[in-house]
Amino acid sequence: MPVSTHQSQDPSLVALGAAIRRLREAKELSQEALALMAEVDRSYVGRVERGTNNAATLTLKRLANALGMTLAELISEAGL
Incomplete structure (x- = not known):
């Protein structure tokens, strides 16, 4: 779900x-x-890269796999 442009972006989504x-x-x-x-x-x-979309877990797993890593490694890379 996209984050409203009137709201500040969540630091976790940005990271x-x-x-x-x-x-x-x-x-x-x-x-x-x-x-x-x-x-x-x-x-x-x-939108995910800009931190304006709260991506679903399965989508993040697909992105991580496409980048050649696990979801856990992606989360770690983001410092979360």
């Missing part, structure tokens, strides 16, 4: 999104490529 972006860029993947690998929409990946 998670930043970790996903950092890992994606390190693997030289576009948002589109990551989205295709994780079977989600590209715009969804963008």
Whole structure:
């Protein structure tokens, strides 16, 4: 569910999104490529990376797997 632009972004969502972006860029993947690998929409990946979308656990697991890691490793990378 997208976070209202009138609300401040949750620091955990921002940290998670930043970790996903950092890992994606390190693997030289576009948002589109990551989205295709994780079977989600590209715009969804963008919202997650910006911290404006509270991603479901299964979606985060798909993104982590597409990045070659476990969900636990992704959460750890985000410092959560």
